Amino acid sequence: MQILSFPGEDVEKGGYLLIEDKKAEKAMIAQVIDIQFATVPGIMEELLRSPNIEDYVAGEDADPLNVMSHILYIQDTRLLVCKIYGTVAEGGLRQENSWLPSRTYSTIRGLPTESLIRLAGITKGLPIDLGTTQESSPITIDACELDGKLNIITGKKGTGKSHLSKLLVLGLVEHGATVVVLDLNGEYTNLDLTPEGNRNEFYGKFHVLSPSKNFKITLYQTDLNVIMRILTYALDLPGTSAREFRHIWRFLEEKGMLTLHELGEAIKRWQCNQHVRDAMFSRYYALVHSNFFTDNMAESIDFEGLLRRTDENGGGAIIIDLSNTSPADRQVVVECVLAKLQEILSQWKIRAIFLFAEEAHLYLRETYWDDVVTRMRHFGLFATFITNQPNTIHENIYRQADNIFLLNFVNEHDLEIVSRAARVDAETAISIVRDLPPYYCLVLGKVVKDFPIVVKIKPLNIKTMGQTRCFFEQKGI
């Protein structure tokens, strides 16, 4: 739908219009997805009144009747390209787009996002304060609309993805949810501190686990299935070797000797092909050198116990700080954590976990994506993927995403990828997202009842860790 707008009518890209057809006793809700200059007849001639000389020709208009203001008014007429998103009839909102209001009898006015939010019931339930709308009115989303859902936060570097992600983590924790964050850059480690470094209201709700430091586990705490997933998926152990390793593990388990030391000795003594032994040894040393496994019970952590305590204490977040972990070890840790989560959830030890994964393609194996969005959802693991490379998330993940938080993108290829999401109208996403300033986000999906809304994300009162460290900053330049 295209609507003419005259100078002085304050309309922004992403804003909503209410087109009331009094005769039909209905009103249409349309979102402005693009603003262009109207193709006014003769406009090119007007603009091309340029001379054959290099100098700018200064001039004056002796226009006592002030007709020029009308001419300029026409020149500045804009064309609003709109998308129809719903109908208001009999006091209620319906997602019905099968009619068109009268061109003659309809009145068009801006629909403040605040009114739309109220009309669509976006703020009901457990509120998470996201920030403000384009008209500076507050906007909250319902935490229940993140529950059981698959979410994606994407945008180019420096637009505020992690900031938004932290906001959601804090919002969920506030409502008692248990959150696990795979923190690639150590950005979430101080969410329980104020910018000045003092404790905030979340203090005690956040547990930062750094692999090889305060996050180590013993082989006793590790199920065979978990260790086999690590060996197979993270360390690429071939099938024959995996079979032998399984025998060794069971042997040690029966003997009550399941330690790293005994495992190494057993591989050394095991009657098997030398190639198989070599393969097992190389993986064994990878496990040892990751420093993630330990034989010392005192330095190991009861991950399951920590999760259960967090859940019982009214929610909290466990931050897996992967910032100082090598890519190979990262895969080992993540594989272990996810296997553990799956195990805990499948045994109903915890009702549900919200998983936040930053740049997941750097540590999630290929086959895991589908697993997360299909199977794991039913166990109660609800993922939020955060990335600045939208092509690293599979198309089927986009198609199944329930909520998408889009920050600025200008790259056509990136825009094309995000526009594939089932809940995104491609035209809306491409047109609005490319003009979003930093810390503005286009929210799509169930959290906004499928009305795309541009949100200015609120600042966080926490000690942020996500800024890029710069060389010249130190020199005070």
Add this chain to the structure above:
Amino acid sequence: MLVIQQLHYGATSRYNFPPDVEELELPEKLVEVSLGSMLNVKGRHFQPCEVEFAPPFPEKSTTDELLDLPVKSFSTLLTPLKPIQDGTPIVGIDVSSIRIGETESGIICAVRGAVVWNEKRHYKFLRIGPFPFHITEENKTRIFSELGQNPSSGLSLGISTPTETQRRLCNLVEKRVQTSISGTASKSIILWDGSLTAGVPGNPVNTVSQSLALARRNLNSVLAFSKSTTLRFLGWRITEIVSSHEPPCLLEIEDLPLSVSKTVHLLGKIYTVKLTPNGCSFRLDIDRSLRQEQAIVAVEKLLGNEILFQGYPETLRLAHIYSTFTANDVLGIQSFLALEYGLKLITRHNIRRTLFGPYATGIED
């Protein structure tokens, strides 16, 4: 690269050459006549012209002379021209009009003038208007008279087509602008669009003569460029004859009588001129009261101080461009009329389009 954005009309920085708008004393009279003509228009029904079908740039009439020149009138004197670059200011004047729509009793036209100054190749412009005029059979004599047409001039003001009325209005406004510039500019070359033929509708002899006299008094030289002419010699258009000569050159057409008919007066000497090698040739009328040498020097000064585009003076070209109405202007003026005068817009019933659909060519009068 041209950025499509709102046009910027910058404040005029102070050069010594363009006079103040107040000094021109133009708008006041035009406002008075324009407002006077619009008095009876309030609340009327108004059929706006369809913008895309309106002729965008209707040309002003020069004269309707259809002269085949006698052999003896043609001079063999071809004057080669040498540019004189002395910083003489050049002033170009042009006025355009367009029909905006119709009421039950008449037509509404808009007129806009443009004056462009060139001093040492720095260009500045002044646009005057647009001024809307509601012209009916009842008020047109008064309007034309107020704009300078002598009612006793003997020129018919009877039934005329809207296009003729519009042209006459445009010419009268143009004469006022020309007179005003003749009185304010000094030691300049003043360029008019058209010829120096007077006594035809919209070109009263008195007004044109006074304007030329005023210009001479201020040491100005008036040159009038016609883009087209109907003057012929042995069947050839006079502008064709000069085309074969080495430019820049001037070819004089001698011995034309001052009065072509009882009413039509040629107040300029007629030349054909070709100023640049790849440019066009034009009919050039130079104030008859200037001596031959003065006339040639004036053209040589133009040659030395002006940028020529296809052999046509840039100052005059700009004046045309700045005065011309675009479809966008028409929409803006229609909007102004509707708001200012409470005109009730009604859809124009285009009989040609009704009858012929997409084959409706030509302009309705």
